[in-house]
Amino acid sequence: MNYLHNIGSYFLMIAEMFRKPTKWSVMKLLILKDIEDLIIGSLGIVAFISFFVGGVVTIQTALNIDNPLIPRYLVGFATRQSIILEFAPTFISVIMAGKVGSFITSSIGTMRVTEQIDALEVMGINSVNYLVFPKTVALLLYPFVISIAMFLGIIGGMAACVFGGYSTFEDYVIGVQMDFLPFHMVYAFIKTLVFAFLLATIPSFHGYYMKGGALEVGKASTTAFVWTSVAIILLNYILTQMLLS
Amino acid sequence: MIEVKNLHKSFVDSQILKGISTVFEKGKTNLIIGQSGSGKTVLLKCLLGLFDYQKGSISYDDKLFLSLSPNEKRTLRSQIGMVFQGGALFDSLTIAENVMFPLKMFTKQSISEMEERVNSALKRVNLENAHQKMPSEASGGMQKRVAIARAIVNNPKYLFCDEPNSGLDPKTAIVIDNLIQEITKEYNIVTVINSHDMNSVMEIGEKIVFLKDGLKAWEGNKDTIFKTDNKVVTDFVYSSNLFKKVRKMYLGEL
Numbered sequence: 001m002n003y004l005h006n007i008g009s010y011f012l013m014i015a016e017m018f019r020k021p022t023k024w025s026v027m028k029l030l031i032l033k034d035i036e037d038l039i040i041g042s043l044g045i046v047a048f049i050s051f052f053v054g055g056v057v058t059i060q061t062a063l064n065i066d067n068p069l070i071p072r073y074l075v076g077f078a079t080r081q082s083i084i085l086e087f088a089p090t091f092i093s094v095i096m097a098g099k100v101g102s103f104i105t106s107s108i109g110t111m112r113v114t115e116q117i118d119a120l121e122v123m124g125i126n127s128v129n130y131l132v133f134p135k136t137v138a139l140l141l142y143p144f145v146i147s148i149a150m151f152l153g154i155i156g157g158m159a160a161c162v163f164g165g166y167s168t169f170e171d172y173v174i175g176v177q178m179d180f181l182p183f184h185m186v187y188a189f190i191k192t193l194v195f196a197f198l199l200a201t202i203p204s205f206h207g208y209y210m211k212g213g214a215l216e217v218g219k220a221s222t223t224a225f226v227w228t229s230v231a232i233i234l235l236n237y238i239l240t241q242m243l244l245s
Numbered sequence: 246m247i248e249v250k251n252l253h254k255s256f257v258d259s260q261i262l263k264g265i266s267t268v269f270e271k272g273k274t275n276l277i278i279g280q281s282g283s284g285k286t287v288l289l290k291c292l293l294g295l296f297d298y299q300k301g302s303i304s305y306d307d308k309l310f311l312s313l314s315p316n317e318k319r320t321l322r323s324q325i326g327m328v329f330q331g332g333a334l335f336d337s338l339t340i341a342e343n344v345m346f347p348l349k350m351f352t353k354q355s356i357s358e359m360e361e362r363v364n365s366a367l368k369r370v371n372l373e374n375a376h377q378k379m380p381s382e383a384s385g386g387m388q389k390r391v392a393i394a395r396a397i398v399n400n401p402k403y404l405f406c407d408e409p410n411s412g413l414d415p416k417t418a419i420v421i422d423n424l425i426q427e428i429t430k431e432y433n434i435v436t437v438i439n440s441h442d443m444n445s446v447m448e449i450g451e452k453i454v455f456l457k458d459g460l461k462a463w464e465g466n467k468d469t470i471f472k473t474d475n476k477v478v479t480d481f482v483y484s485s486n487l488f489k490k491v492r493k494m495y496l497g498e499l
Binding site: 020022023025026033110111114115116118119121122123124125 | 293294295315318319321322323325327329330331333334335336337346347349350351405
C-alpha cells in the first residue's frame with residue numbers, strides 16, 4: 001500500500017513541477033548551476049570509467065574468440081555494440097544514480113531538514129518547480145555525457161586492443177565501422193533521455209518528501225539510489241523490448 | 246490583523262488544535278507560548294498556510310485565507326516574512342544573496358535598487374560587513390539577524406518568528422527580541438512569535454496566547470501574566486525559582 005502511495009506522490013510531484021513556474025531570470029541561473037553540478041561535475045568519473053571498461057570489454061571479447069575462423073575485426077564490432085547499446089546508456093546511468101542521485105537527494109533532503117523548503121513555501125514559491133525543474137532541464141544534457149562515454153569506451157577498447165596485442169588498429173577500426181545501424185544510436189539516446197528524467201526526479205522525490213534529521217538524509221540517499229537503479233533496469237528492459245524486438 | 250476562529254487541526258492519529266480562537270494585532274508583538282507539544286508550531290504553520298486545517302478559519306485583514314484565489318494567496322505570501330527556528334538560510338547563497346532572494350522573486354527592481362534595499366535591511370539588523378559571507382561562516386546570532394533581514398527586506402505586513410531565541414546566549418537573545426519589537430513598531434506590522442523563552446515573554450509580550458494541549462488556556466500581556474492566578478499558566482511561566490521571585494517582587498510580596 002505504501003508503494004502505491006509513493007508512486008502516486010511521485011507522479012503528483014511531477015505534475016506540480018510544471019505548475020506555477022519560477023521567474024525565468026532566477027530559473028536560468030539555477031539551471032546553469034545544476035548543469036555545472038550534475039553534468040560538468042560528472043564528466044571526470046564518466047570518462048575514467050568509460051575508458052577502462054571499454055578496454056575490459058575489448059580484452060574479454062578478444063580472449064573469448066579463440067576460433068581462427070572468426071575474424072579479428074569482430075573485437076571492434078562487439079566492443080562498439082556493447083558500448084553503444086548497453087554499457088554507455090545503462091551502466092553509466094546506474095553509476096550516475098549513485099553519484100548524481102545521492103547528491104540530489106542529500107541536497108534537497110538537507111533543505112527539508114533545515115526548513116529551507118518551508119521558507120520557499122512561505123514565500124509563495126513553488127518549491128518543487130524551484131528545486132526539481134532545473135535539475136530535470138540540466139539533465140537534458142545527459143545525452144552529451146553518454147556520447148562522451150561512448151566515444152571514450154570505444155577509444156579505451158582500441159587502446160587495450162592495440163597495446164595488448166589482441167588485434168591490429170586497422171582490424172579494430174574496420175570492426176567498429178562494420179554493419180553500423182544508425183537506429184542503434186537513436187535507441188541509445190531514447191533510453192538516455194528516459195534515464196535522465198528518472199535520474200532527476202526519483203532522487204528529488206526521495207529528498208523532497210523525506211522526514212527526520214541527518215540520519216534520514218543518508219537513508220533517503222541510499223533508498224533513492226536503489227529505486228533509481230531499479231527503475232533504470234526495468235525501463236531498460238521495457239524500452240529494449242519495445243524498440244529493438 | 247490576523248484573526249483565528251475555532252481552529253481545529255488533526256493528524257492521522259491525534260488532534261493537535263482543538264478549537265483555538267484569537268486575534269493577532271497590528272503594531273504589537275504577539276507571542277504564542279506553551280509547553281512542547283501544546284500545538285504552537287502547528288498553529289504557526291496553519292497561519293502560514295503550510296498546514297491545512299479541518300475546521301475553523303484564519304483571516305488576514307478580514308480576508309478569509311481559504312477563500313483567496315491562488316493569485317491573491319501568492320500576493321499575500323509575498324507580504325509575509327518568516328524567521329525560522331534555525332534561520333533556514335539558503336546554504337548555497339551568500340548572506341547578501343539570501344536577503345536579496347525575496348526581492349529577486351517578487352519584484353522587478355534593478356540590481357542597484359535591490360542592492361540598496363539589501364544594504365538597508367542588513368544595516369537595520371547591524372550586519373553591515375557580512376554581505377559576502379556564507380551562512381555556514383556566520384554565528385547563530387548572525388544567522389538569526391540575516392533571517393530577520395530577509396524577512397523584512399520586502400516590507401512585509403506580517404512577520405512570523407518561530408523560536409527566534411533558541412540556541413542563543415541571553416545577551417544576543419535580548420538583542421534579537423528588541424530588534425523584532427523595534428521592527429514591529431517601525432513598520433507597523435503584525436508580528437507573531439512562537440516562543441519558549443520566558444525572558445522574551447516578559448520583555449516583548451504585548452499580547453500573549455498561552456496554549457495547553459491544543460486549547461487556548463489563557464490570553465493576556467506581559468503585565469497581566471504577573472497577576473494571573475491561572476494555575477496552568479503560573480505552573481509553566483513561573484516554573485523556575487528565579488521567575489517565582491520576580492513575580493513576588495512585581496506583586497510586592499517580597
